[in-house]
Amino acid sequence: MSRMRGDLAKARQALWARIRLWRCTEVGALTRLNGGVIVRNEGTLRLGRKVKLHGRPVAIELVALPGAELTIGDGTSINRGASICAQSSVRIGRNCGIGNDCLIFDTDFHGIGDHFQARDAAPVTIGNDVWLAARSMVLKGVTIGDGAVVCAGSVVATNVPAYAMVGGVPARIIRRLTPPDGAAAPADHASPARAASVEAATS
Numbered sequence: 442m443s444r445m446r447g448d449l450a451k452a453r454q455a456l457w458a459r460i461r462l463w464r465c466t467e468v469g470a471l472t473r474l475n476g477g478v479i480v481r482n483e484g485t486l487r488l489g490r491k492v493k494l495h496g497r498p499v500a501i502e503l504v505a506l507p508g509a510e511l512t513i514g515d516g517t518s519i520n521r522g523a524s525i526c527a528q529s530s531v532r533i534g535r536n537c538g539i540g541n542d543c544l545i546f547d548t549d550f551h552g553i554g555d556h557f558q559a560r561d562a563a564p565v566t567i568g569n570d571v572w573l574a575a576r577s578m579v580l581k582g583v584t585i586g587d588g589a590v591v592c593a594g595s596v597v598a599t600n601v602p603a604y605a606m607v608g609g610v611p612a613r614i615i616r617r618l619t620p621p622d623g624a625a626a627p628a629d630h631a632s633p634a635r636a637a638s639v640e641a642a643t644s
């Protein structure tokens with residue numbers, strides 16, 4: 442009975458996603474939305490299969506500015522209040538977990554010295570199985586490798602290698618994570634960190 446209720450809720454969320462994500466260029470099968478999403482698509486905005494958007498009680502914001510590309514991979518889950526904006530290109534891989542209130546921007550929006558003057562964008566690339574914990578921020582030009590973990594409240598200003606846990610402002614490597622031995626990442630998990638066993642960088 443409770444399984445049936447769960448399946449019904451998923452079906453409702455998949456239908457809701459179809460309705461609310463109509464501005465996207467492409468939305469994969471079984472992508473679900475619970476709550477609100479604000480979509481501004483003046484470029485190319487692609488969501489893969491089985492993407493989960495949890496926009497309750499605060500909506501998620503997805504923005505592709507004119508000519509920009511925003512891509513979210515299969516099985517990635519995005520929590521409430523997250524805001525992702527591409528002026529040039531933001532690519533998020535498969536099975537990532539984007540925590541609540543995370544900000545991912547490939548642009549500063551404002552210039553230094555003259556904040557009314559826009560600055561150039563630089564692409565952001567986030568690999569597969571990456572977990573951005575709550576309220577972390579990824580700045581322009583950053584590449585984050587597969588399986589990396591970004592601790593809550595961190596500001597990622599430089600590239601993060603695969604299977605590294607980073608934290609702080611600006612984010613620095615805290616420790617290295619061991620990739621799950623060749624196994625494909627599970628399609629539906631809340632925290633990719635769980636899929637990797639952690640070992641101290643110094644051990």
Ligand SMILES: CC(C)(COP(=O)(O)OP(=O)(O)OC[C@H]1O[C@@H](n2cnc3c(N)ncnc32)[C@H](O)[C@@H]1OP(=O)(O)O)[C@@H](O)C(=O)NCCC(=O)NCCS
Nearest residue numbers: 539540541573574575576590591592593594595608609615
């Ligand atoms: C990623 C996380 C789970 C790692 O936890 P952990 O493996 O238990 O890490 P530890 O507490 O052992 O901390 C290891 C080191 O990282 C530091 N650290 C932990 N969290 C940090 C953070 N958010 N920012 C900066 N440094 C941090 C610790 O101070 C510690 O430093 P030390 O070795 O110099 O003492 C945790 O940092 C985190 O972000 N938790 C919040 C998760 C969250 O946001 N969930 C909500 C939805 S996604």
